Amino acid sequence: MKNVHIISVWVENKAGVLSKVSGLFASRGYNILSLSVGETEDPEVSRMTIVVEGDDKIIEQVKKQLNKLIDTIKVIDFTKKSCINKELCYVKLNMKTKEKSDIIMTSQIFGAKIVDIGKKTITIEIVDTDKRVNEFLKLVSDFGIIEIARSGIVAIAEDEK
């Protein structure tokens, strides 16, 4: 059965590492849904959050192959551990004057921020789980989406309570 997994990968912060990781997914035919990279508390280490879809056998191989890369320091699959995860999304909408208040209201319900208003468009920023972002995008699609930019998920483990 196919499942979506959120995997965090700590790698050496060096040129070419990102292409090794993404190349691995391409050459082994794994289906990557999103990938985000950034620095960590140690500037020599980058952290990637990769969202990948596959059955248990594929996910097992994904993790093993990621571990096999020489530049990989650690791999954690968050599927069986609780984690906090969010995604940043910007959506630019067509703005017709009569719809303006509807857009603002929908945004408020979702805790999204209006970050830019121009002559013809309005841009909203939403930071939430990918499920909530998808719901929000579905709602605002009626207003006419011009473009969308999504960061991909970033995740961090939840501590024991």
Place this chain on the structure above:
Amino acid sequence: MLLNGAQIVIECLKKESVDTIFGYPGGSVITLFDALFSEKDIRVIVPRHEQGGGHEADGYARSTGKVGVVVATSGPGATNLVTAIATAYMDSIPLVAITGQVRTNLIGTDAFQEADITGITYPITKHNYLVKDVKKLARTIKEAFYIASHGRPGPVLIDIPSNVFNEKTEFEYPETIKLRSYNPTYQGNPKQIEKAVKMIKESKRPVILAGGGVIASGASDELREFVKRTGIPVTTTLMGLGAIRHDDPLYLGWPGMHGTVYANYTLMESDLIVCIGARFDDRVTGKTDEFAKKARIIHIDIDPSSIGKIIDTDLPVVGDAKNVLAELNKHFNEKLDLETWINQIDSWKKNYPLKYKDDNITIKPQYVVEVVNELTKGINTIFTTEVGQNQMWAAQFLKLERPRQFLTSGGLGTMGFGFPAGIGAQVANPDATVIVFAGDGSLQMNIQEMATVKNYNLPLKVIILNNSYLGMVRQWQELFYDKRYSGVCLSRDITCPKECKGKECKKYWPDFVKVAEAYGLKGYRITNKKDVERILREAIIENKEAAIIDVIISKEENVMPMVPAGHPINNIIERY
């Protein structure tokens, strides 16, 4: 001491005890070759094509267990290495490839002879580096040798821009290295080993499947001990050939597409497979869904990603084959009671032996291999093969005695590998008789290396099993494509009729004897069966120089037995 990048490379190689490199010069590595010019401790073998150099370094590594080193220039020099690197990667051979790159300030500008060789080789190297700072050069080379030779071995490429070879820095070579991101597991988990012992003792129909990992880790002695202690029958993959002596009564030969019937039946009927350093390649398993369905699987491998990749594993043991086998051996002081199972296997051995239909008209390739067995008895011999029918016949019929005696491109199946690999093996083992089994097709893929053989006065023997065909593909076309021999006849030219009658073929084309002579080598041709033994003896035993021996074999001989691709391995074709 201030050294330039080129001198640093050489000093590092010496620290790694490298005595020989295979290298082809070019613009980006000119400074390195300049430094090598006055170097006394490192021998430079110049091939005639970088691919040849790559396979030569590979043959050097396979025959010795040391890291092979190949050097090429930027751009086309580097891309010519690609097949050799991929070959080494698929068979887990320790190789360090050093390529020149365009000057640092020109990288990314599509400069003359620029190719992104680190980008190109990501998927076919264990790791690779682009070194832009001469200060990082020594450490990088140390890391490269460490990574190439530790854990599951593999090729590592170091790309060095031409200006870095010229820049100077203080030379310091790190004595030890620790990488936070690379720590292979050498010791098997004791709990897993205990479980393995239990599973083995419980089994009624066990079989050992040993692969190239046993050779790589130097675990042949431990494996032989394990077989002796437990009495479990053993099959080795193509890459594991030589790990067990050919005449061990418990040895089953190799399994899979052209393996022995009894190895395949044994795997299929077993209730436990102890897989050591093998990776369940599709040429071994056939149809995976139907592979050894009654068997539980213990998989011992140093590379966790090999375990469970193809076949579901009941018990994974991550560790070095040598250590894990040594641990296992401690638990077995008496043989298992396997009489019924061994009797069953012996009857398969008796009923389905490896065989061929000999005659007195043509020369059968299997007969040639058998003659070579007789001639080389008691002689220190290393065999290499090209790829295709020649490889299969050699692997089936050679009587191998020790690891690193049989060098073949198992994973990638690289035509053009065997001849240069033989050169590398001969360079590394000057006193050994190195014999290459080639096809007339594959030899032509790196035939220019005859110049290397001559220039370095290597006493290499090449036996061409010449059927004027790309024989393995022809065999598939005969069996599965209604004998439509498309593209496989190497004698065919534009004067041939569309429907070939096979009657007026060009003879001896190319004339390998003349080609050999053109390179200053001795050429022999054998066209009659009665001459095989005499001429091979003359060329291989009496003649102390290199020999290119063109043996005109039975044209449409097939490799048998055969499991059609994608079928279960007990679905065996036998046509003799």
